[in-house]
Amino acid sequence: MIREVGALTRRELKRLARNPQAIVTSLLLPILYLLLFGQAFNLGAAVSPSVLKELVRGAPTYFSYFAAGMAGFVAVTATLFLGANVIFDRLFGVLKRTSSTPAGATAIFGSRLLAGILQPVGLAFLVLGLAVGLGKAGLSGLTVTAPVSFVGAGEVVLAIVILSVMFASLFLAIGFTIEQPQSYFAVVNAINLPVLLTSAALFPWGLMPVWFRNVASFNPITLAVNVIRENLFAGATAYYPYDASVYLLGLAAWAAAIIVVAIVLARRALAPRS
Amino acid sequence: MATPTGKGTIVAAELTKVYNGKVRAVDGVSFEVAQGEVYGFLGPNGAGKTTTVAVLTAGLSATSGQATVDGIDVLRHPEDVKRRIGIVFQEMTSDGDLTGRENLELAAALYGVPRSEVASRVNGLLERMQVADAADRLAKTYSGGMRRRLELAVGTVHSPGVLFLDEPTLGLDPQGRAGFWKYVQELRREHGMTVFVTTHYLEEADGMCDRIAIIDHGRIVASGTPAELKDRLGGDIVTVRPLAAGPDLTPLLKAVPGVLTVTAQDGSYRVKCPNGEGLVPKLVEACARSNVSLAGVSLKRPSLDEVFLEFTGREFREDEGFSATDRAVMLGRVQNQLGGRR
Numbered sequence: 004m005i006r007e008v009g010a011l012t013r014r015e016l017k018r019l020a021r022n023p024q025a026i027v028t029s030l031l032l033p034i035l036y037l038l039l040f041g042q043a044f045n046l047g048a049a050v051s052p053s054v055l056k057e058l059v060r061g062a063p064t065y066f067s068y069f070a071a072g073m074a075g076f077v078a079v080t081a082t083l084f085l086g087a088n089v090i091f092d093r094l095f096g097v098l099k100r101t102s103s104t105p106a107g108a109t110a111i112f113g114s115r116l117l118a119g120i121l122q123p124v125g126l127a128f129l130v131l132g133l134a135v136g137l138g139k140a141g142l143s144g145l146t147v148t149a150p151v152s153f154v155g156a157g158e159v160v161l162a163i164v165i166l167s168v169m170f171a172s173l174f175l176a177i178g179f180t181i182e183q184p185q186s187y188f189a190v191v192n193a194i195n196l197p198v199l200l201t202s203a204a205l206f207p208w209g210l211m212p213v214w215f216r217n218v219a220s221f222n223p224i225t226l227a228v229n230v231i232r233e234n235l236f237a238g239a240t241a242y243y244p245y246d247a248s249v250y251l252l253g254l255a256a257w258a259a260a261i262i263v264v265a266i267v268l269a270r271r272a273l274a275p276r277s
Numbered sequence: 278m279a280t281p282t283g284k285g286t287i288v289a290a291e292l293t294k295v296y297n298g299k300v301r302a303v304d305g306v307s308f309e310v311a312q313g314e315v316y317g318f319l320g321p322n323g324a325g326k327t328t329t330v331a332v333l334t335a336g337l338s339a340t341s342g343q344a345t346v347d348g349i350d351v352l353r354h355p356e357d358v359k360r361r362i363g364i365v366f367q368e369m370t371s372d373g374d375l376t377g378r379e380n381l382e383l384a385a386a387l388y389g390v391p392r393s394e395v396a397s398r399v400n401g402l403l404e405r406m407q408v409a410d411a412a413d414r415l416a417k418t419y420s421g422g423m424r425r426r427l428e429l430a431v432g433t434v435h436s437p438g439v440l441f442l443d444e445p446t447l448g449l450d451p452q453g454r455a456g457f458w459k460y461v462q463e464l465r466r467e468h469g470m471t472v473f474v475t476t477h478y479l480e481e482a483d484g485m486c487d488r489i490a491i492i493d494h495g496r497i498v499a500s501g502t503p504a505e506l507k508d509r510l511g512g513d514i515v516t517v518r519p520l521a522a523g524p525d526l527t528p529l530l531k532a533v534p535g536v537l538t539v540t541a542q543d544g545s546y547r548v549k550c551p552n553g554e555g556l557v558p559k560l561v562e563a564c565a566r567s568n569v570s571l572a573g574v575s576l577k578r579p580s581l582d583e584v585f586l587e588f589t590g591r592e593f594r595e596d597e598g599f600s601a602t603d604r605a606v607m608l609g610r611v612q613n614q615l616g617g618r619r
Contacts, residue, residue: 007385007387009388010386011383013383014375014379014383017374017379018374018375021374069486094365095369095373096370097370097372098367099336099366099370100370101371101373101387102336102368102552103334103335103336103359103364103366104359104384104387105356105359105360105387105388105389106387262532273353275335275336275337276338277337277338
């Protein structure tokens, strides 16, 4: 099993390395948000610093709050096409070849998941780095105001990894279930924006109506960005009802549930046809 | 022949596959293949060849019946069967975005080839299949013949005991087909591999298979060695074509000495005889004596084409019809559309 997963993961990574435009494409949307939306939405000019702090839950600026949200959102954009790869592999016979070998459905799914999370995790930190760099270049940028501890850094990494695992599993599950690329893209488009817009990635928490906060609280992107924001901004923990570890647990529950569903769907898709 | 149930064998008993509850793609097929044998499934598109292979290779569940491959029950232990067999599909299934070498290394890992043997096996196969020069090129840049040979290499990298070839030479020119079969025969000789091949190329089945089953509409209509099947025709076939439709010539032709049987078919008469060459002048003379004008007379030596005609009642056409899978898909679409209207 380990050897099979290793071999299939290498195959996925080779394909990714030979297709760098996929990496650029998944980075494009978060960068556009950083360069356009993040720069234009200057909330600090409209409210006093104390009010702003309330609105963005202890972040020093709206952009800093928003940049942490984009690091979470990149987990969506960088995993969007994983399911499409499954569909194209099915259309081109590669999946037929792989499932005719002793490699089981779990190995096939697991290898795609492993290879699939490397990109979003890498890109999430790239987005954070870029957001810091924008600040150094005289634009609105990410300012980390908390001394990031080893545990805190670990929590941030873990949040991004778990969020990536969750969305990678979700999109792989859809890819194993849907046969036509056009149907896949329609479904993915129907998920992409609602997931972003019902999270706290973009919107200042203090401006949200209560009902919206209740919805956003359970959104996995919100859970992940809560962990990031609590660790990056000094005093931010006072604005969050729970410790970052609680949000991590919630995120892990999301990921576990979706992984189980995805494995079931992958096994069904790769089982002998009836 | 003793019933083969062990290593390197394939046994199917009353194997049936019904798609969507309606299309009987495979209908009670039974056969036995001994170790080291090359067994051919010959039939037109839609006959049930690919469906049979899909069931035997654990890619498709059977509706009923039993099957063992390499002594393992396919329906109960599909994963064990997958470890012991090699498959070359009729479509290209190697990864076009990997190089030839990477495709082989991946297959070797998935089939559990010992790590210490991978490099030598991969290099050996690349040489043998004549793709060594292109080993580090992406497979999608290969020509059709090279890609086919790569498919065979991928299917045999783990030296399986049983090799399934599903229309393996589809789309290859005669030279490409000959080359492909040369490699299969070499592998078979060296490893004692059992080969199960589906084809609709008559000459391929005739020249390469130890035994053949002719399958039509999901049922085996005849089986045996190519020679046995041809012998069952009882000799040569002379086809007599009258110039115009007229009275039944069967009694007239049957009366000619040396004629075994006469069958009327599409306005012509198929005359079986032990020695066609000697019989043709006699048949022409008999027709002339009865004032029957002829449009033509042709003589055919026993061939699988004739065997197919004999057992199915129709000419073998290589491109006829849709496959059973295609028919099932079309049926599903029609049902969906009907359902949608309701």
